[in-house]
Amino acid sequence: MNFEPKILGFLCNWCSYAGADLAGVSRIQYPPNIRVIRVMCSGRVDPEFIIQGFQTGIDGIIVMGCHPGDCHYLEGNYEAEMKYKMVQKFLKFINFDNRVRLEWVSASEGNRFAEIVTDFTRQIKEQGPSPVGGKSPDSMLLDKLNAILLAIGSYRMRALVGRERIITEFENVYGEKVPLEKFDDIFDTAIRDEYLRHQILISLSNDPKSVKDLAIELETDPSVILKNILVLKNRSQVNMEKIVGVTPIYTNIMEG
Amino acid sequence: MPDKISEEKKIGVFVCHCGTNIGGLVDCEKLAEYSKTLPNVKYSEHNLYTCSETGLAAIKKAVQENDLNRVVVASCTPRTHEPLFRECIEEAGLNPYLFNFVNIRDQCTWVHMKDPEAAYEKSKDLIRMGVSKAEKLEELEKIIVEVNPSAMVIGGGVSGINCALSLNNQGFKTFLVEKDKELGGRLKELYQVFPSDKQASELLNELVAKVKEAKNLTVYTSSKLKSVNGFIGNYEIEIEQRNHNVNLNVGVIVVAVGATSYKPLSLFNYNSKNIITQLELENKLRDNQIEANDIVMIQCVGSRNADREYCSSICCMTALKNALIIKKREPNRNISILFRDLYTPGTIYEEYYRKAREAGVLFIKYTPDKQPIIDKSVVKVYNQYINSEISIPFDLVVLATPLIANNDNRELAQLLKVPLEENKFFLEAHVKLRPIDFATDGVYICGSAKWPADISESTTQGLAAASRAGTILSHKTIEVEGATAYIPDWNKDLCKGCEVCIKICPYNAIVKDENNEIQIIQALCKGCGTCASTCTKKAIVIRHFTNEQIISEILAFGGEKVA
Numbered sequence: 001m002n003f004e005p006k007i008l009g010f011l012c013n014w015c016s017y018a019g020a021d022l023a024g025v026s027r028i029q030y031p032p033n034i035r036v037i038r039v040m041c042s043g044r045v046d047p048e049f050i051i052q053g054f055q056t057g058i059d060g061i062i063v064m065g066c067h068p069g070d071c072h073y074l075e076g077n078y079e080a081e082m083k084y085k086m087v088q089k090f091l092k093f094i095n096f097d098n099r100v101r102l103e104w105v106s107a108s109e110g111n112r113f114a115e116i117v118t119d120f121t122r123q124i125k126e127q128g129p130s131p132v133g134g135k136s137p138d139s140m141l142l143d144k145l146n147a148i149l150l151a152i153g154s155y156r157m158r159a160l161v162g163r164e165r166i167i168t169e170f171e172n173v174y175g176e177k178v179p180l181e182k183f184d185d186i187f188d189t190a191i192r193d194e195y196l197r198h199q200i201l202i203s204l205s206n207d208p209k210s211v212k213d214l215a216i217e218l219e220t221d222p223s224v225i226l227k228n229i230l231v232l233k234n235r236s237q238v239n240m241e242k243i244v245g246v247t248p249i250y251t252n253i254m255e256g
Numbered sequence: 257m258p259d260k261i262s263e264e265k266k267i268g269v270f271v272c273h274c275g276t277n278i279g280g281l282v283d284c285e286k287l288a289e290y291s292k293t294l295p296n297v298k299y300s301e302h303n304l305y306t307c308s309e310t311g312l313a314a315i316k317k318a319v320q321e322n323d324l325n326r327v328v329v330a331s332c333t334p335r336t337h338e339p340l341f342r343e344c345i346e347e348a349g350l351n352p353y354l355f356n357f358v359n360i361r362d363q364c365t366w367v368h369m370k371d372p373e374a375a376y377e378k379s380k381d382l383i384r385m386g387v388s389k390a391e392k393l394e395e396l397e398k399i400i401v402e403v404n405p406s407a408m409v410i411g412g413g414v415s416g417i418n419c420a421l422s423l424n425n426q427g428f429k430t431f432l433v434e435k436d437k438e439l440g441g442r443l444k445e446l447y448q449v450f451p452s453d454k455q456a457s458e459l460l461n462e463l464v465a466k467v468k469e470a471k472n473l474t475v476y477t478s479s480k481l482k483s484v485n486g487f488i489g490n491y492e493i494e495i496e497q498r499n500h501n502v503n504l505n506v507g508v509i510v511v512a513v514g515a516t517s518y519k520p521l522s523l524f525n526y527n528s529k530n531i532i533t534q535l536e537l538e539n540k541l542r543d544n545q546i547e548a549n550d551i552v553m554i555q556c557v558g559s560r561n562a563d564r565e566y567c568s569s570i571c572c573m574t575a576l577k578n579a580l581i582i583k584k585r586e587p588n589r590n591i592s593i594l595f596r597d598l599y600t601p602g603t604i605y606e607e608y609y610r611k612a613r614e615a616g617v618l619f620i621k622y623t624p625d626k627q628p629i630i631d632k633s634v635v636k637v638y639n640q641y642i643n644s645e646i647s648i649p650f651d652l653v654v655l656a657t658p659l660i661a662n663n664d665n666r667e668l669a670q671l672l673k674v675p676l677e678e679n680k681f682f683l684e685a686h687v688k689l690r691p692i693d694f695a696t697d698g699v700y701i702c703g704s705a706k707w708p709a710d711i712s713e714s715t716t717q718g719l720a721a722a723s724r725a726g727t728i729l730s731h732k733t734i735e736v737e738g739a740t741a742y743i744p745d746w747n748k749d750l751c752k753g754c755e756v757c758i759k760i761c762p763y764n765a766i767v768k769d770e771n772n773e774i775q776i777i778q779a780l781c782k783g784c785g786t787c788a789s790t791c792t793k794k795a796i797v798i799r800h801f802t803n804e805q806i807i808s809e810i811l812a813f814g815g816e817k818v819a
């Protein structure tokens with residue numbers, strides 16, 4: 001049987017949703033895989049929605065908003081773009097970055113809307129079904145998606161992405177701007193750290209483990225694991241449960 | 257309303273055939289049957305046209321007979337029909353926000369015409385998603401704000417004065433704030449104006465006389481805006497007039513700050529003696545001191561180039577008008593106009609061009625890659641028709657320079673929270689649909705603040721802004737969107753006061769109050785939802801687009817979380 005992907009679209013009310021309606025009025029045909037959730041502005045799309053969508057086994061997710069400068073709420077689409085970039089970086093860890101897209105479609109671009117949906121559907125078909133969907137979902141991948149969900153929901157990531165434009169585009173009171181590249185470095189490091197930390201937390205909430213066990217399970221250097229365990233200990237998220245021989249065993253104390 | 261939350265959900269689903277638009281492709285009866293199998297759906301039916309009198313009556317009847325408290329219509333698009341159905345269920349006694357729209361026409365049957373089966377499956381999914389959101393909908397109140405029936409017009413040029421006079425005549429208390437010592441704006445600098453050929457001073461005197469007579473109008477000259485707080489209907493303004501502050505309370509604000517004439521300091525050897533601008537020429541014309549015999553006018557100086565791409569729109573007419581004034585006084589003077597393109601739209605303006613030709617004004621086209629060169633006593637210009645350079649002797653060169661944005665526009669834009677376009681002129685909400693409004697409700701724009709405009713255009717826009725403002729000021733109260741952002745009581749503890757929301761809100765709707773707590777000013781919020789998806793502690797909730805509602809739609813499509 002042919003693979004018919006499940007595609008979810010978040011469309012802003014003022015441009016993209018209107019563009020999608022125009023495709024209808026003009027009877028422009030496109031593949032029937034997409035289901036649309038209307039939001040007032042692309043800025044409303046919480047990065048968590050995208051991860052939560054993938055957790056249900058949806059194969060591809062597309063966010064559409066007004067062209068830069070055209071957002072009905074002035075700048076919501078710029079905020080959407082910041083969040084989208086972050087989500088994409090996280091999804092790269094699990095090879096899902098080609099399953100999301102962000103596009104600008106205006107109210108007059110019915111054609112463009114249909115073209116994008118057609119192309120995105122083709123792209124998702126080529127990638128095949130999401131390993132998370134179907135009858136026997138990949139449980140390792142689900143743990144990773146969960147780690148991503150928790151990481152992007154963390155105060156640190158939300159504060160960083162929420163401040164990105166303030167930090168890089170607007171000068172601070174001393175008239176200085178942080179160059180985008182420098183911010184990107186900070187951002188990338190934070191993404192790597194938080195992803196790993198939440199993987200550790202999820203693994204430890206399944207059962208207590210040593211650094212060595214974690215290193216093997218998460219395919220990461222033990223010294224890096226240890227460094228992050230210490231951060232998590234400082235944040236009071238993990239604790240040393242016991243010592244077996246000379247090996248400390250850690251546990252997640254946040255849940256349960 | 258705790259009893260409302262726990263109240264049993266009874267959803268009614270109405271599937272519209274839309275004639276054959278939907279029903280011609282998918283089986284609406286089956287869709288209605290399918291809807292009945294969904295959680296909390298107590299009633300469903302299919303109608304030939306749900307938006308017709310009969311269809312609306314059917315909804316009302318079903319709501320009353322089955323005690324429904326949520327309504328879902330699966331048909332065309334919320335963008336056109338949501339208000340109608342909201343009104344309908346309100347008449348049936350329900351809060352209008354307990355309605356949800358499912359688009360199975362514009363985004364389904366119309367675009368999958370060759371695949372009826374897939375369209376049917378998609379319709380089912382969309383209805384399921386719509387029902388699951390409907391179940392989570394909550395009653396909302398429209399926010400009512402009182403309107404202070406008074407206006408502030410910033411800028412006392414021709415558009416601002418006309419706007420203020422019209423507001424005054426409509427009976428609204430009006431404050432006209434001008435940064436200069438006197439009213440008049442650019443009009444003060446002009447000699448005769450087109451198309452009436454009236455003296456600018458005469459026109460200005462008439463306007464000023466009317467301002468003096470106006471009973472509801474107060475003028476503040478030498479005044480500058482210092483701060484703006486509040487929202488549509490209720491603005492608190494502080495202006496500074498000669499070192500002391502004045503506080504004003506108004507319902508609406510009109511931006512009529514006009515524009516600035518560009519001085520071509522480094523172009524064409526400009527020296528303001530024998531190489532002058534059209535504006536300086538106006539002064540000479542007024543004082544009748546043109547001695548020059550050979551006059552060369554150069555158009556598009558400092559405009560329509562890489563720095564300033566736009567056409568200033570008034571310069572062609574200014575040059576034609578001034579050339580004609582000179583020719584009328586002294587028909588033997590030689591006038592050449594070097595132009596790139598000549599824009600004289602409409603019959604009256606075109607007539608100026610015809611008359612100028614009849615009067616013997618010479619028109620020579622130049623191209624931007626071969627700019628005219630001023631060389632001691634001649635202007636050299638390449639003429640493409642004879643494919644060679646010609647030299648025109650001159651005693652006086654007149655440069656047509658554009659109107660440019662005022663250099664304090666940025667400051668004002670930030671005070672008012674309204675946008676500027678790339679050339680720093682003010683940007684309207686929509687070039688065709690809302691040309692006199694800003695995206696921010698209750699703030700309007702007219703005249704050259706938006707784009708270089710001549711006097712009749714500025715007058716038109718000033719009057720238009722006054723009537724747009726009147727649509728608000730004539731009401732005691734107005735309704736503003738109820739689907740706004742707020743921090744529910746049970747989320748108050750979550751907020752850490754990080755202030756990211758304050759910085760990203762495009763409407764200044766979020767502030768910290770005297771207790772250092774985040775407040776979202778309901779009348780200012782437009783419900784875009786960006787603050788909620790940014791809030792570092794996920795404390796902010798967007799009414800009508802809550803996380804819960806959106807996630808329920810995701811789950812209804814994707815299936816329960818696999819994890």
Ligand code: FES
Binds near residue numbers: 012014015016043070
């Ligand atoms: S309204 Fe379309 S992106 Fe903001």
